[in-house]
Amino acid sequence: MSTKLPNLNILDLVIIGGGPAGMSAALIAGRSLVDTVVVNAESPRNAVTNASHGFFTRDGAHPSELFETAKAQLAAYGTVQYINDTVTSTRRVPEGFEVSLSNGSVLSTRKLVIATGYTDDLQLLGLAGIEAVYGKSVYPCVFCDGFEHRNERLALFGGEMAIHYAPMIRLWSKDLAVFTNGATIEPEALNALTSHDVPVYLEPIRSLEAHDGRLVAVELESGERIERDAGFISDEYSHPTTTFAQSLGVTSSPTDWGTTALDISEAGATNVADLYVVGDAKTGFSGIVAAAAQGAECVESIVHEIATQRWNRA
Ligand SMILES: Cc1cc2nc3c(=O)[nH]c(=O)nc-3n(C[C@H](O)[C@H](O)[C@H](O)COP(=O)(O)OP(=O)(O)OC[C@H]3O[C@@H](n4cnc5c(N)ncnc54)[C@H](O)[C@@H]3O)c2cc1C
Numbered sequence: 001m002s003t004k005l006p007n008l009n010i011l012d013l014v015i016i017g018g019g020p021a022g023m024s025a026a027l028i029a030g031r032s033l034v035d036t037v038v039v040n041a042e043s044p045r046n047a048v049t050n051a052s053h054g055f056f057t058r059d060g061a062h063p064s065e066l067f068e069t070a071k072a073q074l075a076a077y078g079t080v081q082y083i084n085d086t087v088t089s090t091r092r093v094p095e096g097f098e099v100s101l102s103n104g105s106v107l108s109t110r111k112l113v114i115a116t117g118y119t120d121d122l123q124l125l126g127l128a129g130i131e132a133v134y135g136k137s138v139y140p141c142v143f144c145d146g147f148e149h150r151n152e153r154l155a156l157f158g159g160e161m162a163i164h165y166a167p168m169i170r171l172w173s174k175d176l177a178v179f180t181n182g183a184t185i186e187p188e189a190l191n192a193l194t195s196h197d198v199p200v201y202l203e204p205i206r207s208l209e210a211h212d213g214r215l216v217a218v219e220l221e222s223g224e225r226i227e228r229d230a231g232f233i234s235d236e237y238s239h240p241t242t243t244f245a246q247s248l249g250v251t252s253s254p255t256d257w258g259t260t261a262l263d264i265s266e267a268g269a270t271n272v273a274d275l276y277v278v279g280d281a282k283t284g285f286s287g288i289v290a291a292a293a294q295g296a297e298c299v300e301s302i303v304h305e306i307a308t309q310r311w312n313r314a
Contacts, residue, residue: 011035012306013299014109016087016244019044020288021279022115024069025295030077032303037107038074039099041086042067045117045280046288048135052097053144055288056288066288073236087116090244097248111274111302116242118280124237126181127157129208136213138231140238144287146172149230155218157205160184165234166198175224179218181205191303200228229272238284245270245277276302 004253013029015022029036034207046052053059058066062205074080083101091098096110120140122130130138138157139145146169153175156162162178162185169176178193182204193200201220209217209225217225245262250270252260261284268276278298279291286294 007104009035009108011037011107011109012295013037013302014039014097014107014269015113015115016090016099016242017115017279017281018042018067018071018082019115019117019291020066020070020280021117021281021286021291021295022113023067023074023295024292025113025115025278025299026074026080026082027070028296028299028303029079030074030080031158032299033079034299034303034306036080037083037109038080039083039085039087039101039107045120047136051138051148052288053147055292087242087244090248092248092272109241111276111306112248113268113276113278113295113298113302114242114244114281115277115279115291116240116244116281118238118284119241122237122239125157125233125235127205127208129210130302132210133208133213133215133231137210137215137229138208139235140233141285141287142169142172142232145230146232149173151175152179153227154228155179155215155226155228155231156234157181157231159185160189161234161236162200163189163192165232166193166196169232170198177201177218177228179205179226240281242281245275245281248272248275250275250277267301268294268295269301 013036015025015038018038018126026038038094051060052063086102087099088102089100093127095113131233148173152173154173156178160178176198178200180202203220206219206221215230217227219225249272251263253263255261261308264270264277264282268278276298280286
């Protein structure tokens, strides 16, 4: 695949990020003969996992296998250039956007798709030992990894949000314990959990004990050790990888969860003309199949606009 820099002509489309959302967007752009550059720093969120689940026909594939296949298949499309680099800034200009890369080049494009995902900041969890088990036996998503740990002794690490996540996790295993790591939770939530035979440990956690990435036990400050085989996390510890959307003027609104979210349409359009956001960058956590679907749907709507503009100009 070519990594030479594009000429100085204005591109139809630049896609920042080459995870499932960005690569799927690029594939549709290539198939639509749209002049496109994908810039990808190649540090996807799920790089810590060994297997990716739930993407039909590719269930259990290693995340890097999915990426390498996507990259190889994209190479067949002559109007798409793939650049392994990091975008350092984006700027609105009259004809569209300027996108600066860390190699010093600047791309000019009429339309811009941001697919830069989310970053998990494990430090925020304050769980000693989490790095060794994250993505191996402690996970963010029960749909992604619950099946592999069905009927095991599960831990749920979380404070206030645990009550919303516990009923889900119980579908995969009746043996569930909540660890708040020193956080308090509402008495009503505590009662609901214990009355469903979910013990709640409010004490701070000293460390997670693991063997070869496999959770073995949760050790509390008191020294008490509770054996667990795997776990899920309901606390917030992630943030958007980039703030390009906000700095280009995309607005936000409050959500039902007391947070804020970028105002983005179903097809990824924003309040800024010709600027789109897809994948985790849009939702916080899409999963691979939904991220890929968002990338594809977004570029289909972009292609529709380009085709209409060209038709009207002719
Ligand atoms: C531990 C774990 C396990 C998971 N398991 C599953 C699973 O089994 N099944 C499932 O469906 N989902 C799973 N997920 C979720 C899944 O990984 C994400 O939902 C999905 O990868 C989102 O795709 P994306 O393209 O939006 O973002 P990403 O896959 O994160 O890709 C974003 C890309 O943008 C690039 N990028 C970021 N900033 C820049 C920049 N400035 N310039 C250039 N490039 C940039 C990054 O390097 C990266 O390659 C898991 C997530 C985690 C954390």
